Every structure is written in C-alpha cells, then in structure tokens.
Amino acid sequence: MARKRLVLKFPQRLVEQPVVCRLVKKFDLEFNILKAHVTPRQEGLLVLELSGENGSCVDAEEYLKSLGVVVQPLSKDIVRDESRCTHCGVCVGLCPAGALRIDEESRRVLFNEEDCIACELCIGACPVRAMQLNL
Amino acid sequence: MPKTISEINERIRKRQAVVVTAEEIIDIVDEKGIDAAAKEVDVVTTGTFGPMCSSGAYFNIGHSKPRIKLGGGHVRLNAVPAYAGFAAVDLYVGATAIPDDDPRNKVFPGEFSYGGGHVIQDLVGGKDIVLEATAYGTDCYPRKRLRTLISIRDLNEAVLFNPRNVYQNYNIAVNLSDKVIYTYMGALKPNLGNANYCSAGQLSPLLNDPHYKTIGIGTRMFLGGGVGYVAWQGTQHNPTVKRKPNGVPEAPAGTLALIGDLKGMSPDWLVGTSFRGYGVTLTVGVGIPIPILDETICKFTSVRDEELSAKIVDYSNAYPNCIPETLGEATYKQLKSGKITVNGKEVTTAPLSSYPRAREIASTLKDWIRKGDFLLSEPVAPIPGAESGLTFKPLKERPVEEQ
Numbered sequence: 001m002a003r004k005r006l007v008l009k010f011p012q013r014l015v016e017q018p019v020v021c022r023l024v025k026k027f028d029l030e031f032n033i034l035k036a037h038v039t040p041r042q043e044g045l046l047v048l049e050l051s052g053e054n055g056s057c058v059d060a061e062e063y064l065k066s067l068g069v070v071v072q073p074l075s076k077d078i079v080r081d082e083s084r085c086t087h088c089g090v091c092v093g094l095c096p097a098g099a100l101r102i103d104e105e106s107r108r109v110l111f112n113e114e115d116c117i118a119c120e121l122c123i124g125a126c127p128v129r130a131m132q133l134n135l
Numbered sequence: 136m137p138k139t140i141s142e143i144n145e146r147i148r149k150r151q152a153v154v155v156t157a158e159e160i161i162d163i164v165d166e167k168g169i170d171a172a173a174k175e176v177d178v179v180t181t182g183t184f185g186p187m188c189s190s191g192a193y194f195n196i197g198h199s200k201p202r203i204k205l206g207g208g209h210v211r212l213n214a215v216p217a218y219a220g221f222a223a224v225d226l227y228v229g230a231t232a233i234p235d236d237d238p239r240n241k242v243f244p245g246e247f248s249y250g251g252g253h254v255i256q257d258l259v260g261g262k263d264i265v266l267e268a269t270a271y272g273t274d275c276y277p278r279k280r281l282r283t284l285i286s287i288r289d290l291n292e293a294v295l296f297n298p299r300n301v302y303q304n305y306n307i308a309v310n311l312s313d314k315v316i317y318t319y320m321g322a323l324k325p326n327l328g329n330a331n332y333c334s335a336g337q338l339s340p341l342l343n344d345p346h347y348k349t350i351g352i353g354t355r356m357f358l359g360g361g362v363g364y365v366a367w368q369g370t371q372h373n374p375t376v377k378r379k380p381n382g383v384p385e386a387p388a389g390t391l392a393l394i395g396d397l398k399g400m401s402p403d404w405l406v407g408t409s410f411r412g413y414g415v416t417l418t419v420g421v422g423i424p425i426p427i428l429d430e431t432i433c434k435f436t437s438v439r440d441e442e443l444s445a446k447i448v449d450y451s452n453a454y455p456n457c458i459p460e461t462l463g464e465a466t467y468k469q470l471k472s473g474k475i476t477v478n479g480k481e482v483t484t485a486p487l488s489s490y491p492r493a494r495e496i497a498s499t500l501k502d503w504i505r506k507g508d509f510l511l512s513e514p515v516a517p518i519p520g521a522e523s524g525l526t527f528k529p530l531k532e533r534p535v536e537e538q
Binding site: 090 | 406
C-alpha cells in the first residue's frame with residue numbers, strides 16, 4: 001500500500017471536470033481532500049492524500065500531469081527556517097495534523113514534514129516567522 | 136553554617152565553585168538530601184527565554200554638525216517611532232512600538248511584522264538602521280532635520296533597559312467564547328480549543344527564589360547574551376499574591392526591571408517577535424544565578440514542575456473585563472505533558488516560552504561561573520517581599536472636570 005500527499009494546481013479549463021473521480025475509477029485509489037480552493041482567477045488548488053497500490057499513485061500522478069495539472073509533493077510546501085526557530089512551542093498547540101510536536105527529552109519542537117497537511121496555521125502563529133510557505 | 140556571597144566568589148575566582156542548573160539541583164537534592172546539597176553546591180543557575188513586552192533600549196547617538204536637539208522632536212528608527220523626550224541626542228525605543236503606517240488590526244488579525252523589538256534585534260545584530268528625525272531648532276541646536284544610517288558600533292551608549300521582565304508565574308490562557316481570539320498569549324481556539332502557558336517552570340528565575348531572598352537590586356545576571364543587572368523591582372510587582380506552602384505564588388506576582396550593555400548582547404537572545412492580532416514584542420533571554428547560602432535557599436531551588444502550578448484564565452471575557460474568577464490550576468508537569476483537563480474537557484497545551492533555550496541559558500551561565508569569568512554580586516537593596524504589603528493596584532478612573 002502506498003500513501004502520497006500531493007498539491008494539485010488546476011488550470012481554469014479543468015476546474016469543472018471530475019478529475020478526482022477518474023483517479024478513483026481508473027487507478028483504484030482512495031482519496032482524502034485536505035484542502036480545496038478555487039482562486040479568484042478561477043484556477044483550482046487541491047491538496048489530496050491518495051492511497052492505493054504502489055504503482056497506482058505514480059500512474060495517477062502521470063495521468064494528472066498529462067491533463068495539464070501541475071503536481072507537487074506536499075512535503076515540500078511548508079519549511080522551517082532552523083536559524084529563526086526558537087523552539088517556543090506556540091505552533092504545537094495549533095497544528096491539527098500532529099506534524100509539529102515537542103520532544104519529551106530535549107523539549108525541542110520537532111517538525112515532521114511527512115505528516116504536514118499544509119494548513120498554514122503555523123505560518124501565521126509563529127512569533128518569529130520561522131515557518132514559511134515554499135511556493 | 137551559612138555561606139556568604141564573598142566566600143562563594145572566592146571559590147569562583149579559584150575555579151573551585153560547584154555550580155549546577157536549577158534542573159540538576161533537583162536530582163542532587165533527591166540523592167543527597169537538602170543539607171548535604173546545600174553544603175556542596177555553591178550556585179544554582181536559572182534561565183528563561185520568553186516574550187517580555189516591557190522592554191526597550193536607550194542610546195546616545197552622538198552630535199551632528201551642526202547640532203540637532205532630538206528632545207521634543209520626532210525620531211524614527213526604520214520607521215518605528217522612538218521616544219525623544221530626553222536631552223539632545225538621547226533616545227529610547229520600546230519593544231512594542233510600531234510604524235505609523237502599520238495597518239494594525241484594520242484587516243483583522245493584523246500581522247505586526249516589524250516594530251521596536253525587531254529594531255533592537257537588528258541593532259544588536261550589527262545591522263544598519265535608518266534614523267530619521269525632525270526637530271524644532273534652537274540657537275544652540277539649530278538643525279531641524281536629520282536622516283542617517285546608524286549602527287551599534289557608532290553609538291556612544293546603547294543600554295537595554297526593561298521596566299518589566301521575568302514575570303513570576305504567568306497565567307495559563309484559554310478561550311471560552313465561540314470565536315478564535317488573538318492575544319499576547321497567542322491565538323486561542325474557541326471553546327477551550329487550546330491552553331497556552333508562558334514560563335520556564337522549574338528553571339524559571341523567580342520560581343527558584345520565590346521570596347526574593349537572594350535576587351535584589353544589583354544582582355548580576357545573563358541578559359540578552361551578555362551581562363545585565365537588576366535595576367529595580369519591575370512594574371506591576373505584586374509580592375503579596377497568595378502563595379503555596381513552598382513559597383511559590385499561585386498567580387502572577389513578582390517582576391524585575393533589568394539593565395545591561397546592549398553592545399555585549401546578541402540577536403540570538405534578543406529576538407523581535409510578532410503576535411498576530413496583538414502586536415510586536417521582544418523575546419528576552421535571562422539567566423539569574425542563585426547563591427546557595429543556606430538550606431532554605433537550597434530547598435527553594437530544588438522545586439520541580441509538579442510542585443509549581445499556574446492559574447487557568449479565560450482570555451475571551453474574564454481577562455479583558457478584569458473579572459478575577461479563574462478556571463482552576465494546572466501544574467507545569469501537567470502542562471508539559473501536552474494536555475490538561477479544564478471544566479471536564481481535555482485541552483491541548485502549548486508553551487510560549489522556550490524551555491530548551493532556558494536550559495541553554497542556565498547551562499551557559501553555569502559555564503561562565505565555573506570558568507571564573509562571572510562573579511556573583513551582593514544586592515545593594517532588596518526587592519520588596521510579601522512583608523512589604525505592596526499590592527498591584529488597578530486604575531481608578533476619575534472624571535476630568537471641565538473648566
């Protein structure tokens with residue numbers, strides 16, 4: 001079983017097409033929508049978690065790209081500037097995915113990018129602006 | 136036989152002083168007992184690194200040619216207003232000052248991305264700052280405008296002077312309303328969505344000397360990465376707060392006003408900070424050494440997180456409206472576990488004050504003392520304790536009569 005989190009950017013012409021439905025039918029994938037947004041310029045942004053057979057996620061990605069969807073892995077989207085982070089812990093209380101948590105021993109804030117769903121709550125909450133969106 | 140600071144300093148000079156942090160003393164007392172620990176240990180170092188709004192710095196920029204009198208004029212540092220109500224070239228910049236054109240909370244919650252706290256961090260870090268000033272001009276100070284780059288190297292004095300730091304035992308903040316609120320304790324989610332606390336707990340300076348027996352005016356310490364001193368009690372100092380049997384106040388109590396040479400400090404330990412919807416502040420690193428003069432003082436420093444508790448306060452209604460009721464207490468051990476129970480509900484907790492950085496401060500101060508680079512100072516006057524009867528008063532508004 002493979003699990004992948006992807007950030008999909010849909011051009012205007014694709015916004016009204018049932019692309020995600022096809023991922024399920026063609027590639028036998030389960031999906032979880034983490035974020036969905038249509039921009040003022042009528043482009044679509046979807047953050048999806050896909051799970052299915054190992055090869056299927058890769059094939060699904062290729063299919064999306066062939067349609068003209070811009071595909072990015074999610075883990076690259078939020079980054080922490082280690083030189084700014086003071087390990088205060090404010091972000092930990094707000095992270096809905098448990099990607100930011102405090103290490104019991106060192107009391108340092110650990111950031112697990114794989115669990116991050118890019119909700120961006122930490123970005124505004126970080127008092128020293130250490131969390132940044134990587135576009 | 137009680138020790139004196141003089142004797143301890145002698146041992147420090149000879150590099151024979153036994154120095155431990157406020158965490159290490161807990162284990163030593165557990166292992167050997169108070170009496171043996173008090174005999175063996177000379178100094179316990181404490182530390183904290185948290186946002187402290189009543190902070191700022193004053194400087195003397197030196198005279199221009201021809202001279203300008205900034206006092207009574209208007210001065211901005213990187214567009215942040217500084218206070219110019221002193222002599223010709225003396226200025227003070229406060230941590231929470233923000234530029235005139237900062238949108239504040241017009242589009243709520245405001246970002247407050249740059250202000251006094253950031254100016255101080257930039258200055259300490261050696262960066263160039265734009266100073267712009269207008270003055271009304273006098274015969275002896277004829278100049279009316281000044282626009283120049285300054286850096287900390289160019290300044291005569293650059294002094295960190297914080298009217299209120301190291302609040303003894305701050306609140307735990309929660310939100311009982313049904314909307315998110317933005318406070319100096321961070322963003323608080325509705326319906327007890329989260330609980331934020333701000334203290335270094337068992338490492339915290341004033342929780343290790345709760346009655347201010349050793350910390351007084353003139354106490355030398357680690358401040359902002361350099362050396363600082365206690366200048367006075369801090370504003371809102373409230374020693375008469377109810378205390379637990381171990382002497383630790385149950386609610387916010389003592390505070391200290393701190394002073395030190397900014398030129399010896401570091402941008403790692405004076406960090407400009409932004410709280411969305413609230414404003415700008417400065418995160419300050421403070422570490423105070425406690426001389427172990429007798430068993431009583433030793434006992435106070437061995438206090439641990441499970442023996443320290445803070446009050447849970449609703450910041451949606453009770454706090455803004457000065458309603459004294461609280462939702463109970465939680466210990467720092469419970470807070471650090473990640474969850475506490477409030478009104479029967481399990482609430483996620485988060486700190487605002489960095490515990491790993493507090494550890495680093497206590498450890499750094501320990502090194503300074505062990506190497507003989509840092510002597511303890513004898514306070515020249517005490518900070519008022521509970522016996523003084525000093526109480527923090529609210530504002531009593533009185534109408535202003537029209538003439």
